[in-house]
Amino acid sequence: MSYSIDPALARLIKQRFPAERSAGSFYPLSGLTGLTAKVELEKLTMLARHQRQDNPIPGVDRQREYRILRKLAGKDLAPAAYGYADSWLLLGWQPGEPLSESAFVKRLGVLASELARLHQQPLSGYPLQMQKLLERYWQLSQPARRHHGWLRALHQLRRHGEPKPLRLALLHMDVHPGNLIQQQNRLRLIDWEYASDGDIALELAAAVSGNALSAVDETALIDEYAALQRLEATVLRRQMARWQPWLQLLAASWYELRWQQSGEKTFYTLAAQAWQRVRS
Numbered sequence: 001m002s003y004s005i006d007p008a009l010a011r012l013i014k015q016r017f018p019a020e021r022s023a024g025s026f027y028p029l030s031g032l033t034g035l036t037a038k039v040e041l042e043k044l045t046m047l048a049r050h051q052r053q054d055n056p057i058p059g060v061d062r063q064r065e066y067r068i069l070r071k072l073a074g075k076d077l078a079p080a081a082y083g084y085a086d087s088w089l090l091l092g093w094q095p096g097e098p099l100s101e102s103a104f105v106k107r108l109g110v111l112a113s114e115l116a117r118l119h120q121q122p123l124s125g126y127p128l129q130m131q132k133l134l135e136r137y138w139q140l141s142q143p144a145r146r147h148h149g150w151l152r153a154l155h156q157l158r159r160h161g162e163p164k165p166l167r168l169a170l171l172h173m174d175v176h177p178g179n180l181i182q183q184q185n186r187l188r189l190i191d192w193e194y195a196s197d198g199d200i201a202l203e204l205a206a207a208v209s210g211n212a213l214s215a216v217d218e219t220a221l222i223d224e225y226a227a228l229q230r231l232e233a234t235v236l237r238r239q240m241a242r243w244q245p246w247l248q249l250l251a252a253s254w255y256e257l258r259w260q261q262s263g264e265k266t267f268y269t270l271a272a273q274a275w276q277r278v279r280s
Contacts, residue, residue, distance in 0.1 A: 005039070008086035009048055016083040016090060017041060038093065047079070047094075049193070051087035055261040057254075058136035059128075060193045062089040068124045068170070068195050077118055078192060094190050096181040104177040105217050107187060111180070112224035114187050115207075119169035119200050119229065128171065128198035130162055130246050137253035142260055150256075153249050153278050163242040165199035166235070173198070175207040200229070201239035202247075208240070209247055252278050 005013075005026040013020065020041050026048075027038040035050040051062040066089050069081035080092035099107065134154060138146060172179075173194040181188040204225060208218050222240075226233040252274035259267035 006050075006088070009039075009050075009088045009090075012083050012085045012088050012090055013039065013041070013046075015085070017044070039090075045093040046082065047091040049089045049091065051089075053087065056140065057257070058140065059133050059196075062087060062193070064126050065089060065193050065195065068126065069192055071124055072121065072170075075121060077114075077121070077189070079188075079190060094181050094188055096183050096188065099177040099180045099182055099187070101177050101211075103182070104180070104211065105213070107180075107182075108213075108217060108221045109224050110185070110187050111175070111207075112221055112228060114189065115172075115175070115203060116225060116228040118172060118189070119167075119203070121170050123168060123197045124170050124195070126196045128173070128196040128202075130198075130202075130250070131158060134246070134249055134253060137250075137257055140257060141253075145256065145260065149275065149279050150249075150252075153245075157246060157249065162246070163199065163201075163239065166201045166239040167199065167229075167231075168197055169200050169203075171196060171198045171200070171203040173203060173206060175203070176211055199239070199243070201236055202243045204236065205240035205243045206247055209244065210251070248274070248278050 009026075025040045027040070029036045029038055035052075037048045039046045039048050049062060049065075052060070063084055066081050066084035069078050069091070072078040073080065079094050082090040082092065084090070104111075134157065138150065138154060172189050172192060173196065174191055175189070179189060179191045181190055204222060207213075208221065213221065222236055223233050225231075226236050252271060255267050255271035255274050258264070259271050
């Protein structure tokens with residue numbers, strides 16, 4: 001069933017594709033950080049993504065996402081970016097199916113190759129500032145939920161300072177099976193809303209911890225990536241370990257804010273588990 005299109009999105013489509021007779025068909029999709037929809041025109045299928053205004057997520061900026069994807073145009077790494085206006089981002093539709101969790105661990109070598117290709121691209125000009133990002137989660141949270149353990153973790157990280165980057169690169173920062181589309185022998189990364197410039201070790205650490213990889217799978221991913229990037233795997237592992245406290249607090253902050261915004265019990269449970277990891 002097709003739904004009506006937001007007038008702002010319809011204007012953007014008409015501006016970018018004036019030959020189309022109408023704004024096309026609009027099919028809302030599930031999404032965690034804003035309204036996402038499939039848009040079908042006569043000769044083209046696209047993905048439309050809207051910037052949340054009522055419940056913002058720190059680090060998500062559709063205009064930045066658009067500009068980064070434009071920089072990647074022609075690199076065969078990311079979906080086409082057709083336009084941005086009035087908080088709407090218009091992207092090329094990426095055909096295929098997301099990886100299953102079982103398929104994900106079987107394709108770690110391919111994933112290492114994709115990440116290495118991405119990390120060899122020029123910087124985007126949008127640096128990831130982890131300290132400010134974490135502080136923004138604190139600021140957006142409900143005052144009653146700002147517990148002492150959260151504040152203590154923020155102070156400890158601020159005192160130590162962010163790890164000196166092993167190597168700066170453009171990062172995707174949301175690598176998981178649902179954001180990887182299988183196409184023949186390639187994996188295509190989608191959902192670039194958190195993309196920015198940062199330490200390659202941060203990307204690898206986030207991919208390992210965010211997907212709960214086993215020690216064997218972690219070793220396989222790190223060794224393959226290090227070989228492709230001509231790095232010492234032991235050096236990369238040490239740098240990844242330095243980022244773990246930052247990632248633990250980021251995960252807890254994300255689940256906490258998503259629970260506060262949505263009221264979904266799943267996020268409450270995940271937040272409680274994540275806070276336990278921060279405390280330990």
